[in-house]
Amino acid sequence: MKIGFLGLGNMGMPIADHLLRAKHDLIVWNRSARKAQPLIDAGALQAKTPREAAAGADIVFSMLADDAALEEVLCGKEGLSAGLRRNALHVSLSTISVAAAKHAARRHADSGQRFVAAPVIGRPEAAAAAKLSVLAGGAPEDIEYATPALSAFSQRVFHIGEKPESASLVKLCCNFMILAAIESMSEALTLAEKGGVPRAKLLEVLTGTLFDAAVFRTYGPIVAEGKFRPAGFAATLGLKDMRLVSQAAEAERVPMPLLSLLRDHLLQTIATEGEDIDWSAIGKAVARNAGL
Amino acid sequence: MKIGFLGLGNMGMPIADHLLRAKHDLIVWNRSARKAQPLIDAGALQAKTPREAAAGADIVFSMLADDAALEEVLCGKEGLSAGLRRNALHVSLSTISVAAAKHAARRHADSGQRFVAAPVIGRPEAAAAAKLSVLAGGAPEDIEYATPALSAFSQRVFHIGEKPESASLVKLCCNFMILAAIESMSEALTLAEKGGVPRAKLLEVLTGTLFDAAVFRTYGPIVAEGKFRPAGFAATLGLKDMRLVSQAAEAERVPMPLLSLLRDHLLQTIATEGEDIDWSAIGKAVARNAGL
């Protein structure tokens, strides 16, 4: 398959690498061209613009920072949409807003192109291990068409719905759920500590009984031990995602008081700890509010 | 071993049954004597008072409704403490407050008796299957002494700490964590539904990725399908437990805004739906607040 790939950050790079190893013809583009070198050395071509990367491709994947970056790459004379041929497919892997997914879908449809929103669950290590989970929203035949390529870097593909934005919504819900789990642990662990029970002991009970899931096994020790730097996922990015959830909730008229609490704790964290801290550091704010 | 057992509710009954099957000499007491009949038929003795059940026992287990029931059974002329011999052991299996655990510990110590708080995790079905988890707080030798008996109905015993109240605190934290998980699912599932994604689809993604734990597998379908009656664990009992967490948090000076949110949602649930509904029906309140 002829594949274009846009965005070689710490998620995009390992994904592109898996696509290359799977013997796809890969042409890559990145804002800072230098980052592409390892892939070029391994056989990929390099495009000077998104348009060039899209020209002739069967599928173009994008993995970009946020809505604004996607908008910029998508539009304009040198943009992805200008290069992609009719009936070719754009698969957006980033976490974008519901509104942005709708907008990209409409734009591609207007140009006779196809679009699938396919945000992924998993950190860079999971990407490197080809163990991402993909949440795919779009026409079933488009998702099916993309599946062989998606399989090169993921362990499972969930078909969310026919509308691309449905996948964005589910991805945002997952991130909300993660931060909610962190908040609940933060409060419980703080109470335990002030009540004389070691944090690790409560965590042992939780993950040993009803809470034996990756989200608790991953974030539990981080919160219990206070290892919030370096940031695996920065508080400011978490705040951005929670804002996207909030915008979707406001558009759908859904009060989400737990979401509101999470946003306020992220703001406190950033205001008091700075921007270079993991989003799970809301656990530090919770502990400080209790005088620890 | 000679074992007294106080409290034959829907948790106490299957636990006492397991102790009997494990060939312990069992003498049981229940406020309403009639409920003991199946155990009597199977070889247990019946006591007329807590004191009688405690007389001569190596260990007395209690599984009672709340702090007040424990206080009543413990004290007074016909109470457990009056009957228990010096150095014999009382193991309280109920979810009681930190203050009540402290109080029981002091009272037994004053009488030269031993006390372990050992609240359990698991619903009646887990009790019937001998698959409870026990959170044990007390002197290590006392917990060890009780372990063979505890093993008759549990799959795992966690040693929480030397103070009985530490086990109460951890149990309360677990219940807080469960309701927090329910709240987070309720908000996410409501947003998904209003955004056009079936509740079951979001749940499939959650339990298929980072949230593959019993708490989500058990409560997820209940919330997604709205099956809040009959109540497995009534909203009023949930409210009582959250009040106990709140009392502990206030005593330790720990602000717990998520706990506050859970209490308010339980109050709304009880105010609008009545008292005979499962505590997970906060999910119904969340949905109604969004106009569903």
Add this chain to the structure above:
Amino acid sequence: MKIGFLGLGNMGMPIADHLLRAKHDLIVWNRSARKAQPLIDAGALQAKTPREAAAGADIVFSMLADDAALEEVLCGKEGLSAGLRRNALHVSLSTISVAAAKHAARRHADSGQRFVAAPVIGRPEAAAAAKLSVLAGGAPEDIEYATPALSAFSQRVFHIGEKPESASLVKLCCNFMILAAIESMSEALTLAEKGGVPRAKLLEVLTGTLFDAAVFRTYGPIVAEGKFRPAGFAATLGLKDMRLVSQAAEAERVPMPLLSLLRDHLLQTIATEGEDIDWSAIGKAVARNAGL
């Protein structure tokens, strides 16, 4: 009129003083007898027990710290109820719980005595200036009977309802409203400050337009200038009152999320600032959470 007076704290003392100046026959009791000296010097008699203060009185006023203090003074062999003659009246001026007001009412009724709950609004300075507002709950004829005495130290008597506990409930609502006003100012002033607007400027606008009420004129400058010590009304007393509101709300099944927020901010304040700080110091917690 023959008046007994129990409790000579910083509120009780100026009130008792006004009663004495109004030419009532006054007999006072206080846990620490010494504090009564100025009143004795001015012509009051001193009782050794609440019972003695109540004996022969037409009305006994009590102004005590909390529910527990009232319970202790009310009951027992040397208590107020033991001394008060049939048909005599007890007027409780303290802020007590709804449950305590009900309990006192029942107890007095059982003894053929009359009871009015009459908590007051105003700080010690208002008491000294005879400018308190009285919230009176009880039988209309009892409130009328007490009114000449109440007028000695208050500017206005509100008849709340026939049940004494109705006055307790209204008083608790007022204290909730005060702290809610403080919270709202704290958040707005913090946002203004971080946005480059002097706190005093926002306050000038508020009290110069829609918010020209005593609660804003009194607490606004305290919050704006951060003058939280010495405590006019300690954070721990505020926490106690908010707990009483919360108990009433739980009993009536009323979710009060703003109340929950206030309690959590009081807990944070006490946990981080200590107990000797004014309850309006939730404004300091709000500012700290924003990194100030």
Add this chain to the structure above:
Amino acid sequence: MKIGFLGLGNMGMPIADHLLRAKHDLIVWNRSARKAQPLIDAGALQAKTPREAAAGADIVFSMLADDAALEEVLCGKEGLSAGLRRNALHVSLSTISVAAAKHAARRHADSGQRFVAAPVIGRPEAAAAAKLSVLAGGAPEDIEYATPALSAFSQRVFHIGEKPESASLVKLCCNFMILAAIESMSEALTLAEKGGVPRAKLLEVLTGTLFDAAVFRTYGPIVAEGKFRPAGFAATLGLKDMRLVSQAAEAERVPMPLLSLLRDHLLQTIATEGEDIDWSAIGKAVARNAGL
């Protein structure tokens, strides 16, 4: 003075009318031209575009629906900025975001024009009575220059600060304070009602003691009596304003949990009651959550 006026809604119309009566030369523009007729009949001129209204004016006032409306009127070939001569002044009377105020200020400065943000406090009746309060942000000499005109329809002009956006921020804080006051009354009145105290009785106590301010006298009876239709200020407009506060708070890194609560209650209100209801109907949501 030669004055242009843009936006003849239910606030703009009475303000423009006062300017006309004060003998200013008035030229008005409104999206729907017909609405200008009464002013034309009284001597005003009518412009076909914002540009035309601005041409030759000493001051142009704008009173528009929101940020988007201001942006549209300000920019473009037929926009206000294109028509305003150098050194002439634009005074924006609407409630706009901090970002929009900054943006307008910059744009006018780039064109050598002057800009004052002067949002007003008061409903249409206050505008009709010339009793608005003006919150003015901008250069002191510009505010002074506008003051005679502002005095035609207001009773007081507050100088907030040298930056126009400071006035926007203060106005948004005021609206937040109003809704916070409504929330606090809603919770207290609901508790009172369920506890057997008439809502009007609690309100009488509040406005008779510490809460004797316009915000309580105005909104108290609305909440107590549940008169939320027709909407004086629609819930959707309230939600928009609270979103603007939230954006400012996020930009300044200020957690505002009470603001979050207000937003969630507005969402609940809109989701369950529809969009044509007053913003104070959060009081209805609060009551419903308590089962009323």
